Amino acid sequence: MSLFNKMLASIGVGSAKVDTVLSKAVFHAGEVMEGVVKIYGGKTEQKIDALYLAVYTTYIRESDDRKFTDKAMIQKHKVLDGFTLAANEEKEIPFSFVLPFDTPVTKGATRVWIQTMLDIASAVDPTDKDYIQVEPTTLANTVLKEIENLGFRLRKAECEQASRKYRGVYPFMQEFEYVPMTGEFYGKLDEVEVVFLSQTPEKAELLLQIDRKARGFGGFLAEAMDQDETFVPLTVHKHETSEIKSRIYQLLRKYS
Structure with missing residues (x-):
């Protein structure tokens, strides 16, 4: 050359x-x-x-x-x-x-x-x-579908910078933001955000952010101070897919 x-x-x-x-x-x-x-x-x-x-x-x-x-x-x-x-x-x-x-x-x-x-x-x-x-993986897809089956609709899905507390291998987390459209949680919750912290073939580590709807003056104050939001960890396994809807329902009912 x-x-x-x-x-x-x-x-x-x-x-x-x-x-x-x-x-x-x-x-x-x-x-x-x-x-x-x-x-x-x-x-x-x-x-x-x-x-x-x-x-x-x-x-x-x-x-x-x-x-x-x-x-x-x-x-x-x-x-x-x-x-x-x-x-x-x-x-x-x-x-x-x-x-x-x-x-x-x-x-x-x-x-x-x-x-x-x-x-x-x-x-x-x-x-x-x-x-x-x-x-999504089969397990993640089951989680998201069961949330929809509880009357929620996906409003936004976006990757955002992860806080230091939840930062893992990557600098971001993907958030799935759901709003209740029908069912028991309509009028009780503003939204539910789902984050998959980590996944393997056998299990998924999740974080649910449950945002309650303001009720009365005290509720509006709590909402203004972000005290109406609850962060709930949840681990689901491949062998228990039939129980996922019930487990999510119980958590949403507890914190709504």
Whole structure:
């Protein structure tokens, strides 16, 4: 390779391109993702240090009473170590990895995408961005469906910055905000927020924020001071899915 071509490659002119093709567009959290990364060589030979796939989402962060949208990496998976890509060469590299159980569900404003990255020293790294639809795990889906069966409707789903108390692996938590539309809790609760703190194949750790409707002057004072909200932890297991509706109902009745 001539010195001029090396300089072109180092600044990204005529360099490699990537395109990731997923086996499908809809995945469940915890499912194995499969696909192929297609790499197209440019006009010059290039040394590729590594090939990565990363799962990203966005979340809302508050600072000085202002809201900002940040992105967070959920997982980074190395597909391939270093290799040399010849000029005009084409490669197809299959991959598979497990989408983390705590991947946000793409409801409401939540977006999730797969970003493909070629790590090339001293160059503009080629990337590819593919949005995917993420459905909840079977256990999480049961929880959300049973809340709807109690007369609630999903009003908002959004990833927000996690407080220090509840911050885990990621800097955010996904909140599902439900409002009662029918049933026993209509007129008693303003809303119920559901947060999945962590999930595994066998269980899910939840946090319910139960917001009571103000009743009388004392109730309005409590609402103004945020004392009408109760935070209730809840753990559900895969083997007890038939009891989830009853357990949620008892908690909502207790704090409504």
